Amino acid sequence: MSVRSTVVSQFEQVAAEQDRKLAPLTDDLPLTDTGLDSLCFAIVVDRLQDALGVDPFSDAEEASLPTTVGGFIRLYEDAAE
Amino acid sequence: MPRSDSGSLWSALSASGGLSGRSIRGADASVVLGDLESGTSLGGALEDLRGRSVLLVVSGQLAAALAIIELDGVARRIVLCTPDLASKYLPAVMAAAEVDAVVSDHARPDPETPPVPCFATGGTRLTPLASPRGGGLETEWVLLTSGTTGMPKLVVHTLATLAGPAREGRMAAEPVVWSTFYDIRRYGGMQILLRALLGGTSLVLSHAGEAMADFLDRAGACGVTHILGTPTHWWLALTNSVGSRLAPRYVRLSGEIVEQAILDRLRATFPDAALVHAFASTEAGVGFEVHDGLAGFPADVVGRRGSSVEIKVEDGSLRLRSARIAFRYLGPGVEPLAGPDGFVDTRDLVELRGDRYYFVGRRDGVINVGGQKIHPEEVEAVINAHPRVRMSRVRARKNPITGAIVVAELVLNEEPAPAVQARALKDEILQLCRSSLPRHKVPTSVTFVPSLAVTAGGKIDRNA
Numbered sequence: 343m344s345v346r347s348t349v350v351s352q353f354e355q356v357a358a359e360q361d362r363k364l365a366p367l368t369d370d371l372p373l374t375d376t377g378l379d380s381l382c383f384a385i386v387v388d389r390l391q392d393a394l395g396v397d398p399f400s401d402a403e404e405a406s407l408p409t410t411v412g413g414f415i416r417l418y419e420d421a422a423e
Numbered sequence: 424m425p426r427s428d429s430g431s432l433w434s435a436l437s438a439s440g441g442l443s444g445r446s447i448r449g450a451d452a453s454v455v456l457g458d459l460e461s462g463t464s465l466g467g468a469l470e471d472l473r474g475r476s477v478l479l480v481v482s483g484q485l486a487a488a489l490a491i492i493e494l495d496g497v498a499r500r501i502v503l504c505t506p507d508l509a510s511k512y513l514p515a516v517m518a519a520a521e522v523d524a525v526v527s528d529h530a531r532p533d534p535e536t537p538p539v540p541c542f543a544t545g546g547t548r549l550t551p552l553a554s555p556r557g558g559g560l561e562t563e564w565v566l567l568t569s570g571t572t573g574m575p576k577l578v579v580h581t582l583a584t585l586a587g588p589a590r591e592g593r594m595a596a597e598p599v600v601w602s603t604f605y606d607i608r609r610y611g612g613m614q615i616l617l618r619a620l621l622g623g624t625s626l627v628l629s630h631a632g633e634a635m636a637d638f639l640d641r642a643g644a645c646g647v648t649h650i651l652g653t654p655t656h657w658w659l660a661l662t663n664s665v666g667s668r669l670a671p672r673y674v675r676l677s678g679e680i681v682e683q684a685i686l687d688r689l690r691a692t693f694p695d696a697a698l699v700h701a702f703a704s705t706e707a708g709v710g711f712e713v714h715d716g717l718a719g720f721p722a723d724v725v726g727r728r729g730s731s732v733e734i735k736v737e738d739g740s741l742r743l744r745s746a747r748i749a750f751r752y753l754g755p756g757v758e759p760l761a762g763p764d765g766f767v768d769t770r771d772l773v774e775l776r777g778d779r780y781y782f783v784g785r786r787d788g789v790i791n792v793g794g795q796k797i798h799p800e801e802v803e804a805v806i807n808a809h810p811r812v813r814m815s816r817v818r819a820r821k822n823p824i825t826g827a828i829v830v831a832e833l834v835l836n837e838e839p840a841p842a843v844q845a846r847a848l849k850d851e852i853l854q855l856c857r858s859s860l861p862r863h864k865v866p867t868s869v870t871f872v873p874s875l876a877v878t879a880g881g882k883i884d885r886n887a
Contacts, residue, residue, distance in 0.1 A: 380824055381825060384793070384825040387822065388820065388822055395662055401635070406632065
C-alpha cells in the first residue's frame with residue numbers, strides 16, 4: 343500500500359472510530375476542515391508510526407508543519423523514503 | 424567573578440592544539456578553528472560585550488558555537504536560546520537573566536525583542552579581530568530546559584561544571600570527528616561541543632530543517648567517528664539506512680530511556696563500534712555512562728564511593744551530587760535546584776531488577792493529553808469491569824500532537840482464540856470505554872498481554 347493510501351485509510355478509520363464526519367479529502371483541503379480534531383490527528387500520527395515506522399511530526403520544525411491534507415501526506419512520503 | 428585567563432574556553436581550546444587542522448562544520452559553512460586566532464564572528468562588537476549578560480539568539484548552530492567560544496571569559500553571562508524557544512518567552516527570559524546585550528543573526532535589533540544597550544550580529548563569516556583575545560571573567564552559561572509547556576527554566580552553569588565530563592574523556596589513538604543529532608544549545612549537544620573543543624578534535628553540526636538522510640550523508644562525508652543522539656534520533660537514523668551512510672567507531676545515546684531494542688538494533692548495524700548510553704540532565708549534569716550494551720545500569724553505580732558523581736535512589740527516583748551540577752535557576756520565585764544535602768532529584772524513577780536498575784518513567788505519572796489530565800486508574804476501572812478482563816494497565820504513549828495519548832494493556836481471563844475473536848473483543852472493550860469515559864480518556868489502542876507486574880502491596884505496578 344502506498345504512503346498516500348495508508349494515510350488516507352487512517353483518516354477514514356479514525357474518523358469512523360471517533361464518530362466524526364470526514365470531509366471529502368482533496369490535497370488542498372485545510373486540515374482544520376477535514377472534520378478531525380487534534381485528538382484524532384494524535385491517533386492518526388500514532389497509527390502511522392506503527393504502519394510506516396516514521397514519526398515526522400516529532401522532528402518537524404513548527405514552520406514546516408503541514409496545513410493541508412496534501413502537505414500532511416507529503417510529510418509522510420518524505421519521511422518514509 | 425574574575426579569574427585567570429587560562430580558564431576561558433578559548434584558552435583551553437588553544438591549549439588543546441592543532442587548531443589549523445580542526446574545524447566546525449555546519450550545513451552551509453565551516454570554520455577552521457585556527458582562523459579564530461585572528462578572526463571574529465561578532466564583527467567589531469566583542470569588546471562592547473565585555474562584562475555583559477548576552478542573549479545569544481541565532482538560528483544556526485555554527486554561529487552559536489563561534490559566539491560561545493568568543494564570549495566565554497568575556498561576557499558576564501551567555502544565555503543560550505534554543506531555536507525552538509517561543510518568542511513570547513523572550514522578555515521574561517531576558518528579565519530573569521538581566522540581559523543587557525543581544526547577539527542575533529540579524530543586522531538590526533528585532534523590534535519585537537525588548538531593547539538593550541548593546542546589540543551585535545553573530546554569524547559564520549570571520550572578520551579581522553581588532554585586539555588579542557583576553558578572558559578574565561568566569562562566565563555564567565545559562566541553558567534553557569525544554570519544558571513541555573510554559574516558561575523554560577534557566578539553568579546556570581559555568582564552563583567548569585559543563586566541561587567536567589568532557590575532560591574525563593580519554594584521548595583516542597586515532598583521529599576523532601565528533602557529531603551529534605542534538606542542538607549544541609541543549610545539555611547533550613553542549614557536551615559534544617566541549618568534547619570536540621577540549622579534546623582536540625573537529626565537529627560536524629546538524630542543521631534545523633536538514634533531512635536526516637542529508638545530515639547522515641554529510642556526517643559520513645566528513646568522516647564522523649563519534650556521534651551522540653537520543654534513542655528517538657537513532658530510530659530515525661535507522662529508518663534512514665544509517666548503516667550505509669555512516670561508519671562511527673563510537674555510538675552514544677542519552678536524553679531518554681534507552682531500551683534494549685534500540686541498543687540491539689545499533690549493535691547489529693555497527694558491530695564494531697563502542698556502544699555507550701549515558702544518563703544526564705541539564706540540572707544534574709552527566710551522571711554515568713553504561714558500556715555493556717545493556718539497557719538500565721549496574722546496581723553498583725548507586726552508592727559508589729570515590730567516584731566524581733555520587734548517586735543515590737530515594738523514594739524511587741535517581742538523585743545526583745557532583746561538581747557538575749548546575750549552580751541554580753535564574754528568575755523570580757524559582758525553587759532551589761538541589762536539596763539541602765546537595766543532591767539533585769532528577770525525578771526519573773528507577774527500579775532494581777536483579778543486579779541492574781532500570782528507568783521506569785517520570786515521577787509525575789499523570790497522563791496529559793493535550794492539556795487534559797488523566798489518572799490511569801479511572802480508565803483501568805472501566806476496562807476491568809468487562810467480564811473477560813483480568814487486569815489492565817493504562818499508560819501514556821508519547822505523541823507529537825497532544826503530548827501523549829492513552830493506551831491500555833490488559834490480561835484476559837483466558838486466551839482469546841483466533842484473531843477475529845481478539846479483534847471483536849478489543850472493539851467490545853473500547854465500546855465500553857467510549858460509553859463511560861470522555862473521548863480523551865478512551866485508550867487509542869488495546870493490547871492483550873500475558874501478564875502485568877504486581878507490587879508487594881498487591882497493586883498493579885505502574886513502573887514495571
